Amino acid sequence: METGRVEVVKELVIGLRPVYTETGNDTELWLEDGRVLLDRRGLRAVVKALARSFALDLVAQRERVRELLGQTGLVPLCVGGRVLVPLRMRESRCEHDAAYGYLDAGQVREVEARAGGGCLVRLACGSQVEVRSTRATVLKSLDNARRLQGGEAEAGSEEQVVQAVRCLLGMLAGMERSLAELSRRLDGGQ
Secondary structure (H helix, E strand, C coil): CCECCCCCCCCCEEEEEEEEECCEEEEEEEECCCCEEEECCCHHHHHHHHHHHCCCCHHHHHHHHHHHHCCCCCCCEEECCEEEEEEECCCCCCCCCCCEEEEEHHHEEEEEECCCCCEEEEECCCCEEEECCCHHHHHHHHHHHHHHHHHCCCCCCHHHHHHHHHHHHHHHHHHHHHHHHHHHHHHHCC
């Protein structure tokens, strides 16, 4: 698998998935063009690096998102106009290993329950990700993302409106990049 760093591909990242490799605890970077790169850092370090590359204060954002959603624990991560929702992606081997990864809610096209538990999440780029979260949990996480994007903004809440507009602009920019790439492939035959 090709390696990379989240800071270099930050605009293309639609998923972060913790994985065990022969070298240790790494993170797969799922990109909107369907590629998957391996960042040799653990998920927590990758999330911090991604936030830092967008000049985000993760602690303040988590507090605000928890307040908006009225929940504790893991909450969606808003970066670069995307809302990345936390989903259980593996069983941890060690106490401090990450079990949860993140997927861009705007890229999820279908969620299919699996007979043995967990579900299969199909993404807009054609990739699919097996997650250990139940279908109901995935759908609730996607609903939380919609709420953050302004689906339930209170009247007169300027901050929520601005945040929703930023998320929408980021999603539109991602769609524009995808359409430009598709056009380039169709025109150039590549």
